[in-house]
Amino acid sequence: MSTPSSTPAPEKSAPTVLDSLKRGVVWNYGGLYFFYFAVWQIWFSFHGLWFADKGVGEGDIGLINTVMAITALCLQPLYGYIQDRLGLRKYLFYFVVLCAAMVGPFFAFAFPALAGWSITGAAIVGGMYMALVLLAGVSVVEAFNERASRANEFEYGHARLFGSIAGGTITLVAGWMWSHLNPDSIWWAASFAALVLGALLFVAKVPHQAAEGASEEHHTTKVTKATIVELLTDRSFIGFVILMLGTAALYDVFDQQYSIYFAEHVNHGDPVQLFSYVVTIQIFAEAAVMLVTPWIINKIGAKRGLQIFAAILIVRVLGSALVTTTEALVAWRLLAAIEMPFMLVSVMKYITRIFDVRISATAYMLGFGVAKSLGVAAFSLPFGYAYETIGFSNAYLIMAVVIGVVTVIASFLMRDDRGCDAPTGELADGVEDQVAAKA
Numbered sequence: 001m002s003t004p005s006s007t008p009a010p011e012k013s014a015p016t017v018l019d020s021l022k023r024g025v026v027w028n029y030g031g032l033y034f035f036y037f038a039v040w041q042i043w044f045s046f047h048g049l050w051f052a053d054k055g056v057g058e059g060d061i062g063l064i065n066t067v068m069a070i071t072a073l074c075l076q077p078l079y080g081y082i083q084d085r086l087g088l089r090k091y092l093f094y095f096v097v098l099c100a101a102m103v104g105p106f107f108a109f110a111f112p113a114l115a116g117w118s119i120t121g122a123a124i125v126g127g128m129y130m131a132l133v134l135l136a137g138v139s140v141v142e143a144f145n146e147r148a149s150r151a152n153e154f155e156y157g158h159a160r161l162f163g164s165i166a167g168g169t170i171t172l173v174a175g176w177m178w179s180h181l182n183p184d185s186i187w188w189a190a191s192f193a194a195l196v197l198g199a200l201l202f203v204a205k206v207p208h209q210a211a212e213g214a215s216e217e218h219h220t221t222k223v224t225k226a227t228i229v230e231l232l233t234d235r236s237f238i239g240f241v242i243l244m245l246g247t248a249a250l251y252d253v254f255d256q257q258y259s260i261y262f263a264e265h266v267n268h269g270d271p272v273q274l275f276s277y278v279v280t281i282q283i284f285a286e287a288a289v290m291l292v293t294p295w296i297i298n299k300i301g302a303k304r305g306l307q308i309f310a311a312i313l314i315v316r317v318l319g320s321a322l323v324t325t326t327e328a329l330v331a332w333r334l335l336a337a338i339e340m341p342f343m344l345v346s347v348m349k350y351i352t353r354i355f356d357v358r359i360s361a362t363a364y365m366l367g368f369g370v371a372k373s374l375g376v377a378a379f380s381l382p383f384g385y386a387y388e389t390i391g392f393s394n395a396y397l398i399m400a401v402v403i404g405v406v407t408v409i410a411s412f413l414m415r416d417d418r419g420c421d422a423p424t425g426e427l428a429d430g431v432e433d434q435v436a437a438k439a
Contacts, residue, residue, distance in 0.1 A: 030162035035197035037163035038170040039190045062384020067127025069376035072135035080365030096137035097198040104191035139369035143361035161290035168283030175276025239413025241371040246406025249375020261392045285337035293341040301418035305346030310407040321396035353417040
């Protein structure tokens with residue numbers, strides 16, 4: 001399944017950050033990332049606190065996240081197939097935007113009504129609905145934008161950093177809204193961000209030559225049963241799935257209720273406001289790291305980048321379990337500023353270097369989206385109840401062991417991507433010598 005997209009000319013180099021920021025198309029797609037991840041960040045920073053404020057227990061919060069993951073697990077294979085067939089057409093992306101625009105009305109009206117009937121029923125419906133916006137929706141957004149970055153010849157990471165900027169901005173804004181307006185106002189902010197996202201998606205264009213290439217790819221690529229079987233039996237793909245199941249999934253599970261753990265150990269001031277400040281700083285730092293991460297991954301390889309991501313996650317989880325002063329918890333949270341860029345860039349580069357780039361959406365949604373959703377579904381409910389029964393610290397110790405074990409197993413299975421063609425015409429470390437030798 002290791003089919004490179006094309007052999008780039010040796011003299012062609014990757015676009016720099018300054019090169020990318022001079023192009024309007026990068027700002028357009030950066031805007032898509034900004035406003036989508038504004039919605040994403042509101043949920044993942046505040047949903048635990050919001051549900052706790054409404055009287056929902058940790059176990060039911062875990063149930064919401066489990067249902068989200070199971071729903072996404074069912075949708076992502078279909079989404080991958082559809083997006084590979086659509087190429088750069090926007091229909092599926094528009095559906096995600098529509099779902100996101102309804103977040104405000106859902107939590108203002110529908111969820112309280114459902115909770116009055118049954119907390120468990122509300123958790124199930126809420127989890128299914130938010131999967132359309134988030135855990136399933138994000139796969140559509142990432143797959144579409146990554147394909148557009150290759151079509152338009154700019155670095156995926158240079159547009160994706162706008163998502164990190166959004167995370168920091170919206171956390172600060174939503175934290176202020178929570179403290180000075182009311183907790184429900186954050187969901188209306190999410191709906192507003194989705195409306196702006198829809199407007200930017202409407203005006204997003206693909207250059208004529210890129211559109212022709214996408215059309216040709218659409219007609220020549222068929223996602224058949226044999227294609228899927230070949231992908232699923234690839235040793236590197238199996239290792240990649242294991243790694244995502246036990247690291248990317250647990251990254252989300254760890255963060256699901258970390259705001260509650262943080263608030264429990266901060267005994268002065270407003271813990272919610274402090275947490276929003278910390279997340280804001282972390283995500284702006286993440287954007288800065290994202291600027292240089294593509295260059296780093298091109299030097300060390302995407303596999304090593306994923307291993308670094310896993311190692312930092314272990315440190316963060318173990319540290320949170322063992323050292324719980326306010327200063328330490330702030331430091332553990334800030335480590336995510338390095339973690340996330342390494343994961344995001346490495347995932348995309350590994351997929352497009354090792355597997356057939358023509359079915360990148362399918363490989364992404366199965367290898368990353370489905371694996372991550374399966375992991376979140378498997379781990380959210382058990383860890384949610386573990387927080388209630390054995391405490392956060394003991395649950396975090398178990399989590400760190402799981403992350404370590406799956407990282408070791410996956411590392412033995414995954415092929416090294418150094419020396420493989422990079423997707424933007426840039427040459428991975430060592431390819432220059434191979435091209436010269438062939439010449």
